Amino acid sequence: MRYDLQRERVISVREYAIRRLRGERFPTQTMWPIRDVSFTVQAGETFGIVGRNGAGKSTLLKVIAGIVPPTLGRVQVRGQLSPLLELGAGFDTELTGRENVQLYGTLLGLRRKHLRERIDAIADFAEVTPFIDVPLKNYSSGMIARLAFAIATDADPDILIVDEVLSVGDAPFQRKCEERLARFRARGVTVLLVTHSLTLLKETCTRALLLDPDAPIVIGSAADIAERYAARTGG
């Protein structure tokens, strides 16, 4: 995965033409948020991904989820993948909760019929049943996050990508989320978990991957990776 820094800037036709006429070359400063990362996760495994901020964890997950195409290399996925990334990114605050279940659900690839059948269960899990026909702009941020989590985990996936979303909502809701994840794991769902919590890592993951921009990646048992990560961060 390579990022082209120059690409990040939107330039106008005018600017482009002027630069071309002046014979300026476009500076292509490049950086690779993640590079040479190869690993295989077994079915049913809970696999942890740790690393400091900016180590490329989210980028890696986005590549796996198919949001960002890799510059080089490829991703091989077997089974239905449900990314709990950027929860609620597809929400439209002008629409009601019910309409947003439909919108966000279909964006994730769920069927309309399935969502209509599941709407009550989703609203119930998110604890927003009385407000399901109220526009989302009147929801609290906690309610929005809960609704997003409820939809995304309703997909009955084979693979779940979890990016720090367990910090959604208050303590009782967090417990519910953890229970739901535990049920998924018990059912044999493969989980990719990004976390900063070494306790969670050691408790839930079998193996883990340590991302570090200045060093090659390390893959090992969760306990081993937790130790290395703690050592590197001076913790």
Added chain:
Amino acid sequence: MSSPTLTAGVYDRTPPVWRGPGALGRYFDLLHTLVTRAIKQRYKRSILGFAWTMLNPLITMVILTVVFSRVFGGLVPNYPLFVIIGLLAWNLFSLGSTQGLASIVDSGSLIRKVAVPKEMFPLAAVGANLVNFLLSLVPLLFVLVFMRVGITWAVLWVPYGVLLIGLFTLGVALALGTMNVFFRDVRYFYEAGLLAWFYGTPIFYPIDVLSERARAVLQWNPLYVLVEVFRTPIYAGVAPSAGTIVTATVEAIAMAILGWLIFRRYHTRFVDFI
């Protein structure tokens, strides 16, 4: 719970949800949702709501008739009918293409955060305008009844004309929408250019008023034949000429393919520029 669809795959572009078995159904469900949302958004907080879709062409028709019937009325019988048919076709194209063009950039936050097929946004924009177009056939019927113009079997050509205009519109939206991701000026250029395009298309004037030279130039305006395929069966009650049908078909399909090729060539890079 519905059972998960098992999709296996190696990919660097399209994630498995949008490929493989069952993907088509998911695709249409998302399209359906986005089209519904676009229509809802358009009429939110307006008292007349959907009635605007029907009133709008009528109002424009009245204005154009008042302004131009002196000039063109003598040449064109049932001038208001002539105008409204052309207007409906034009609105489908101009609204569909401008909204489709803008839709990719406007959906930027989604494209950066959700693994969604990006062609969905221009498709939904054109789709929403097709639905609106169908609603605006109601005022057209009013005008037909009011002016006591009957319809003939030639009207069976109308759906085909609409299909061609839709394809052409989609092609323009995909091509310009792709360019707009890299150069945001495209949208403004196009919106300005549309005005010229409107005057350069025989919507409110008959082609006969143009000089020989102007008509020769007009041959290069793809919208002219596309509008004709839609207008002739209703206005004149006869099938469009074979030449018109062939030209319109070729143009619409060529534009759709061109737009799709341009889009496919660059769509994986959108995420870096949006």
